[in-house]
Amino acid sequence: MIIFLAMTPERGPDQTSPETKPDWKTWKTVVVGGKSSQVLEREIKRKSVNVSEYALEMMKDEGFVTLKHPEQINFVLLKVEDLGFANLAGTDQIFKRAQKLGLDLCPPEAAAALRLEYDDQPWGERLYVGMKQITVDKYSHPCIFELARIKEGLWLYDDWAMPDAPWGPKKSFIFRLPENSPQR
16 A cells, blocks of 8 residues: 655655555554553552553543443554654644544553553563543643553553654554454
8 A cells, every 4th residue: 555645854744645544554452441540550550560650640630531341452553754754743743643644542541451461562662652641730741651661670651742742753652543444
């Protein structure tokens, strides 16, 4: 499948629509939903996953909405450059481009579900969850979740994600494949 995108050195691809949407390859399929944030927090602690203080605060925030019923969700993993940005791109630019190319933002609880399932994450890998940012009043910075494996082990982190916060082309984001996408 071919996508036509015009490139400019400063911004990456222009804002023209691609002729066709890419056929994304599923990275992980995980059951999400049917659990409260409290249940997810207990499961994460039971599994001895490290959780940052702010990530815990995000899970307690009203913006951390959980699905009432379990749902199998297919996720795709993309670098910023896979979305057509050769240089830095802002959070909103990245999310809008992903949606324009047919991907959905993840429900916030997907971060916890993925952290519980992704035990074999390579050392040093950091993945950012493409989701609606959550701002906890205590800190007043919009954040997204980050899945990482560093010297202390597996982590569910937070990362600042202001609308214009710059992300390098090699940063990796997780997005949700739309329900009507064929699983590959």
